[in-house]
Amino acid sequence: MYIYLAFLAFLFLIAVILVNVSWRLRRRVGSDVCKETISTEPNLGDHTYTSPFSVNNILTLHSLTPLDGGFPIILMNIDFIHSSLSSILLRPLLLLLLCTGTVFGQYHIYWGDVHGHSSLSDGKGSPDDYFTHARDVARLDFAILTDHDFGNGRPQWRMPKENWTLVQDKADEFNATGRFVAIGGYEWTSQAKYWSGFTNGPTERLFPGPPKFYNHKNVYFTNRIGYLFSAKDVAYNNPDTLAEAVRRQGGLIQNNHPFALFNEAGDQWEYVPANSSVIVNTEMGLDVSRHKGRTYELNWEKSLREFLNRGGRTGFVAGSDSHEGRPAARTAVLATELTCEAVFDALRHRRNYAINHARISLDFRINGHFMGEEIESAGKPQIMVDVKGTAPVEEIVIVRDGNVLHALRSQKQNVSFAYVDETFAGPSYYYLRVIQTDTDPHGNRSHAWSSPIWVSRSQSGIQNLH
Numbered sequence: 001m002y003i004y005l006a007f008l009a010f011l012f013l014i015a016v017i018l019v020n021v022s023w024r025l026r027r028r029v030g031s032d033v034c035k036e037t038i039s040t041e042p043n044l045g046d047h048t049y050t051s052p053f054s055v056n057n058i059l060t061l062h063s064l065t066p067l068d069g070g071f072p073i074i075l076m077n078i079d080f081i082h083s084s085l086s087s088i089l090l091r092p093l094l095l096l097l098l099c100t101g102t103v104f105g106q107y108h109i110y111w112g113d114v115h116g117h118s119s120l121s122d123g124k125g126s127p128d129d130y131f132t133h134a135r136d137v138a139r140l141d142f143a144i145l146t147d148h149d150f151g152n153g154r155p156q157w158r159m160p161k162e163n164w165t166l167v168q169d170k171a172d173e174f175n176a177t178g179r180f181v182a183i184g185g186y187e188w189t190s191q192a193k194y195w196s197g198f199t200n201g202p203t204e205r206l207f208p209g210p211p212k213f214y215n216h217k218n219v220y221f222t223n224r225i226g227y228l229f230s231a232k233d234v235a236y237n238n239p240d241t242l243a244e245a246v247r248r249q250g251g252l253i254q255n256n257h258p259f260a261l262f263n264e265a266g267d268q269w270e271y272v273p274a275n276s277s278v279i280v281n282t283e284m285g286l287d288v289s290r291h292k293g294r295t296y297e298l299n300w301e302k303s304l305r306e307f308l309n310r311g312g313r314t315g316f317v318a319g320s321d322s323h324e325g326r327p328a329a330r331t332a333v334l335a336t337e338l339t340c341e342a343v344f345d346a347l348r349h350r351r352n353y354a355i356n357h358a359r360i361s362l363d364f365r366i367n368g369h370f371m372g373e374e375i376e377s378a379g380k381p382q383i384m385v386d387v388k389g390t391a392p393v394e395e396i397v398i399v400r401d402g403n404v405l406h407a408l409r410s411q412k413q414n415v416s417f418a419y420v421d422e423t424f425a426g427p428s429y430y431y432l433r434v435i436q437t438d439t440d441p442h443g444n445r446s447h448a449w450s451s452p453i454w455v456s457r458s459q460s461g462i463q464n465l466h
């Protein structure tokens, strides 16, 4: 018995030293992770668990407060004492990973808007107004201008080539490395009523075949292209031919507002899985949204979950879709620097997440890998969560394969914990959803949704760290 206690004490001492060393190292290299006070305490009364797992899986065992001078205090509780030896060994290692920010130090969070309009289609203000508002008023790090390519209430209308050239000119003009990234894009606008059918009264029938509504998709590039690939052009009128053309130009595509629009049910997910490497992200939003006093049942997150449940691959972004010339922070990217290429690299690898209002900082990793990655795991996935809110957090949920794997309630603004998925059978996807207590002007609570991480079982038994 005494030997066992002595061994535990020894392990505890090692853990304290490891975390302390990592803390000092991290301070020296100036890594962003864990920079702020982590004050989450193992107050189990605060937590509401809807998963079948015990509190043993929570790692909220350290406190780095100004009072203790940055020296980590590992708060032991009864669960810690009674947990298995392997778990005891695991926890200091998880703490170490979480606090050293092994790789996170190379990434910064940049805030932007991936969806907005100007008077080049059905919005207000010029492209100059749009980018100026984004940079100087909304204080964004990056913004993508995405006017409609055609239609937009007028079946015969399409964006003139000179306007597409202007979009790219303005993006070039506003781009300033390290200060602001402006990206030129457009909204590929597939609408069944103009495109292939007569779903909303007689209008022009553009193409034969059953009416299809592929919904809208934003397309953007780092380099200039001669003209956009329009949904009105028979060569690019479905997601697969569009994706192929955009791939050749090195561009990216995102699915927009994946819910029924204009009463047209969406065929937006109809593309071959391989094209998910080009159609990399999808706009995320609230299932039930309040706007100007009215409530809309959009089933937005539900729609994305169903796509993921079917094996779909997509990261999460969000856009203001402003038609008033007022872009806003809706997408965060984890990028190495503030350049067009670095922002694109983040979006291409789904190293991005969506917010609907407040700028909530998220770090969500599994086995040290970042959101958006597809990884293999030889053992139980080790999930690490670090949330730095702007208001008290109401709820943090880890979603696995469409269901709540773990939920906790906290009134803290900053929350860090690690969680081991004891029932992992793989393959599975995981994402994080955070809800704060504050609201936007319409009364919607602030949300943040990390892009998913896909985890499959390692065949070799050796963890693949690609």
Ligand SMILES: [Zn+2]
Binding pocket: 187, 216, 256, 257
């Ligand atoms: Zn749209």
Ligand SMILES: [Zn+2]
Binding pocket: 115, 116, 117, 187, 321
């Ligand atoms: Zn739009």
